[in-house]
Amino acid sequence: MSIEVHILGTASARPSSIRQVSGNLVSCDDGIVVVDAGEGFQTRFFEQRKRMKQHEKYHLKPSKVGALCLTHGHLDHTWGVLPWLQSLALDNRHQPLLVLGPTTSEVIDALTDNQSLPVDTHKSDLATQYRFWHQLGATTTGLGYPIRWILGAVESGRWIEFLEDGQIVELAEMPQPEGWTNNRIGALPTIHSTPSCAWQISSASSPGKFNRTRAKQLALTEAEQGTLASGIDIQHNGELLKSQDFRSEPLSPLTVVVSGDTAEMAPGITALEQCSLLVHEATFLDDFSEKAADYLHSTASGAARTALACSAGHLVLTHYGARIRHTDELIGEAMKVLASSPISLSAAIDGDRILVEDSGDVHHLHWHGDGWSC
Numbered sequence: 001m002s003i004e005v006h007i008l009g010t011a012s013a014r015p016s017s018i019r020q021v022s023g024n025l026v027s028c029d030d031g032i033v034v035v036d037a038g039e040g041f042q043t044r045f046f047e048q049r050k051r052m053k054q055h056e057k058y059h060l061k062p063s064k065v066g067a068l069c070l071t072h073g074h075l076d077h078t079w080g081v082l083p084w085l086q087s088l089a090l091d092n093r094h095q096p097l098l099v100l101g102p103t104t105s106e107v108i109d110a111l112t113d114n115q116s117l118p119v120d121t122h123k124s125d126l127a128t129q130y131r132f133w134h135q136l137g138a139t140t141t142g143l144g145y146p147i148r149w150i151l152g153a154v155e156s157g158r159w160i161e162f163l164e165d166g167q168i169v170e171l172a173e174m175p176q177p178e179g180w181t182n183n184r185i186g187a188l189p190t191i192h193s194t195p196s197c198a199w200q201i202s203s204a205s206s207p208g209k210f211n212r213t214r215a216k217q218l219a220l221t222e223a224e225q226g227t228l229a230s231g232i233d234i235q236h237n238g239e240l241l242k243s244q245d246f247r248s249e250p251l252s253p254l255t256v257v258v259s260g261d262t263a264e265m266a267p268g269i270t271a272l273e274q275c276s277l278l279v280h281e282a283t284f285l286d287d288f289s290e291k292a293a294d295y296l297h298s299t300a301s302g303a304a305r306t307a308l309a310c311s312a313g314h315l316v317l318t319h320y321g322a323r324i325r326h327t328d329e330l331i332g333e334a335m336k337v338l339a340s341s342p343i344s345l346s347a348a349i350d351g352d353r354i355l356v357e358d359s360g361d362v363h364h365l366h367w368h369g370d371g372w373s374c
């Protein structure tokens with residue numbers, strides 16, 4: 001049930017010589033969630049897949065991607081979507097893909113009433129981009145694999161689907177990727193200049209480990225062990241053996257949150273009761289905190305305050321403005337906020353992986369050009 005995040009771009013707004021724009025993979029036992037896909041996303045996904053084959057022998061198969069979750073419509077987060085969807089078609093994908101993104105209640109009202117979009121709709125609203133991508137052939141018929149286009153007013157929990165014939169239907173709830181059983185995706189309201197949300201991937205809690213050593217000591221048969229493991233007590237040599245005595249404590253669910261662009265203290269994130277890993281934007285340093293507030297972005301210390309508010313286990317910083325040269329500066333400012341907390345902290349570079357183990361322990365694996373190191 002462990003969850004691993006791959007950070008494929010740490011630049012905000014535009015790429016630099018060492019940083020690409022946003023794109024993340026969240027890999028869990030049900031499959032992969034892509035969170036944002038800025039320009040060049042498919043090339044970076046391909047490159048990361050190659051690195052994993054070479055160094056780790058575990059595969060990031062594109063066929064395992066069950067959902068594309070967009071945090072908002074700014075192009076540095078969406079410009080790579082259409083080329084990637086088309087490449088999946090060229091690779092003969094047949095697995096279904098769910099596309100999820102945020103919009104406003106006003107847009108949902110207009111679309112479900114068959115009206116044109118309200119005049120004050122933000123120019124980056126995903127409703128406009130969904131329609132544009134549809135026109136360019138990103139439909140089930142056009143691509144040749146089942147694709148569902150879903151938008152939600154995240155705060156009010158209203159979700160709509162763009163059907164292939166141009167119809168819009170309202171859904172009872174946000175759908176989950178087809179066939180996923182152990183992990184759930186959730187949208188959390190954030191604060192940005194266009195409709196936005198963070199994405200949460202949570203694993204179900206799992207039962208503790210079955211104590212095989214004890215079962216062996218008692219010389220239990222495979223059948224008896226199976227019964228105990230399934231939660232049923234048994235009689236053995238006249239003694240009652242309770243199934244609960246053969247299991248360690250259940251493992252708590254894991255929760256991974258990827259913020260997208262947001263001002264600090266986004267309500268959806270601070271409301272969380274549990275968060276194993278928070279991947280949060282840190283566009284500015286403290287000397288530009290006014291600018292961060294104006295543009296509805298976070299500073300590194302703002303990301304740290306958000307991590308404190310949701311009692312995150314670990315905070316990873318990403319999405320750096322062009323003025324930020326060294327991640328040490330970000331770490332220094334965030335560390336001041338977290339100094340007396342148990343929250344651990346790291347800053348991502350492109351290609352890094354963050355592994356959240358079943359126990360909740362987090363390891364940040366840094367890409368060094370020829371493999372990863374802790």
Ligand SMILES: [Zn+2]
Nearest residue numbers: 012013076261
């Ligand atoms: Zn951005």
Ligand SMILES: [Zn+2]
Nearest residue numbers: 072074192261
């Ligand atoms: Zn943005």
